[in-house]
Amino acid sequence: LLGTLPSVLALLHTPPSTIMEVQGYLYFYIHFYEGYKKGRQYLLEYFGSMQKVYTVAALTLVTLLALNYMKNWLRLGLCDHISIFENLNLKVKGGLIGPSVGRIDERKKLDNCWAKSIDQKYRIAMIVGPTGCGKTQMIEGIAWEAENDPASPYYGKKVYQINTADLLNHKPYVLDSLLLDIKGHEDDAILFFDEAHSAAVSQVKVGSLLQLFKTKLPQNVRIGLATTRLEFDQYIKPDVAFTDRVEEIPMESLSDDNTRAVVKNAVRQDEEQALEVHESAYDALLKVAATDPAYAKRVNPRKSLQLIQKLSSSVFQWTPSLLAQTLNQALREEKTTLDEIREASRQNENWSNSPTGKQVVSHLLAQRQSIQKLREQIIAQQQQLEKIRHLQKLQMIYRKRMNEVIHLLAANPQHQEKAEKNFLLLKFMLLPQVQQALREEANSFEKEYKEKVPLVLDAEWIMSQFPACFQATKPT
Template structure:
């Protein structure tokens, strides 16, 4: 969503001409930037001609945004809504823009865009108390599971699969008996046999009962070994999701829902960097938000298949990672979706036993893996899966993730921007330029991955941690002072106390310069804080406008009550006056402070140049490494050189 900037005046904020054009409202401002609403003020505003009204409102908003603190803008804005009728505002706007669309029609036209913006940027925030209780609950559950795993006796009744497992089980029984022997020996002298026997027996029976009952009452697992809980990360707002083709998400949902009957799990297939994992993340987000009612409440766990090969479990005989994963899901397996990234690794010839194990779990809809999604490339699918295990391949429905269309790339970039920096100011056509330039500069790279990488670098460069020119001068002056003192210390045979008057004067002069610069920097930092407060206000205002557009756009008839009419006036004043005034002020203030707040073509070109330089250095390092290896090999093959 972008705001249209209307240039109301060529005069500066403090010029007499500017103030006189908005003098009517500026004179009514109180010290706290609320407006003194008098009958005379209302009458004078009513008498104004449309062109004069446009100038008054435009210059007034420019003045307030420039002169007041971000928190005061809202007070002033609220008062102004009560003073100016909507019909006067719209009549004024028509004089500036002949194609002006009436406010209600504009809000309805913006409905889908606003809905999308809110879906991307709105996050459900947990209260601190809720988060703490959650943490405590998960800690208690983890403690219980640790006790059961260490001392539970339910596993003792399961037959061992091999000699190594039998030995391990015998060791656990011996450890448990030793523990109770120590406990009995410690309590018996203190409490006597009559009291000690029930205590020890009660602990033993409690452990036995808990280890047998717990699997039937165990809550949804918060953590499963070798997996990442994407659903929890979405709740904690640590997993972002890009915009992807919803057709792919619908296909995935359909395959999981109907797959219970026909056993056909979704498999995302496409070139590297095309967005397969991002599609899976978007699907996890859709499931967590309840977009697919049949999958509502299910939790998504991500697995890098390579991690399943790193712990062969030789002491227990063979790789037990899939078995542990299956046992960890317990009674909640129907409500867990497992995403196996790089799933072809499990089907490679050397890992074929794992493929057979996974195939067994896929076929068991009662005690196996009920909901599974695979991710791989087309080449690796045919090379590792179809070639060595065609029966495994038949259990999956291929969903091909192809190169996105230009408009889909634009939507992905826009969504990325909304998530990471909703208050960003974007130059017209900047995203189109970004897409085209990255495609031309990095023809071998997949889209939108290449464009997202450059966009992320642009966003990072606009962060609040960016250095101003003055900050760089301060850092440079500190280095110069440190260097000066070091040189004097080195050159003076008697140490710092014996320095000459001239040397001490040089140090004092450098210290005074540094002090002045630091004072200027302190003042500048306060202005920087105000700037980023305004940018935050800009983001909140965009969100408020979208909320109003959704409320108004969802109405089927044009008849508006008093509340809706007030919202419509707020929508017009925000989109046509306040947002443009904030955007113009933030851009100008950032320029005067030597900071960047706009993503434009120059910034994109700069980030692409940095990326090209990084790639060049990586290439040089690789070539240098190859050269070193070649020299060493040549030396080894020619003993006379040693």
């Protein structure tokens, strides 16, 4: 009986959504009532009077309710439905989020929007800008301040990022569960709804989520919504009752200097960074992002982040080509020789026994020997390239472990001595040995096959991938 009471309390927060769930709830409550009758009979035999039984039951119920309240009170930051509600503070502690870059004017507007006197309510911050301009990154910067900057007004707050599109696929009680988590701690929570226009566009299953925003979200909690200009003007702005509570914060593409800093932070925070990014790569990256037709109409910082991922992949996907080209040329020459032999033999059956025929046949045999040798060289080349790829993967593993040690040390200072030993072992022994072996294999490969294996993402590599972006403009 006592074991089922917490489940009863939990079901009160989760209303049924289907007939099957209703039947399941009825069965559960019938089972609970039968347990109650058996428990009352057992307790009556033990205590001797119903008055004592009811007193014990009342005390037990009060204790369970108090424990349930304490459980909810302590749950701040441990929300259910983690696929929808993401606690950004945990990502900060894991080293996956760094401080925000730039956006000084936008931050001032956001801080003013969330500033209030004691008797006032918070206004909702509506961050409006093109996809990829860094709306989420600015909120992630607030989460970083909440964990690391005692001077920030958001220090000690819990920052939730909520995927509005995914939220639409669930019943409204999912939002209720989040509000239950922050009940009593509204001033300590920040709710950021990404893709807020989805709330206005979709009218299926849960109806307009904007209506839920207006009726359910408390005005004593900091709320941020992110959307694009087109969708804000078309779907959200016409709802005057909602926009009266909203402070619009426009946001445009990030400047080149700030984009460079964002990309550097992303490279630095990449736990599995198996590729060194040279300083010269960043200016070349920004030039491609600004001039290449596939990226010119997109906005920073997202397009630069996408571009550096694509370029990093191109480095790992590099394959040698000189031997393959030589082999293809040799195969074409062999085919030409075979065609010549067939045509000559068709015209003269004894042509192969003539001096010219013997010379051509001998040349064909030499070509085939050369082709066989080239194929053997390509096999050996692939084996050496596989060795280089293995060393690159090993380098990635060691770098990831080193970053994990750093994050562990930041989250658990009591493990300092062990973490420092692991860090020193990785940074000054294992990783340098792998890097040295990698350089030696790459140099040996270049010496043997006259092709340089790319180990670093630099301006030279970017220029080779996007040559049109670096051609000098010819005067008219």
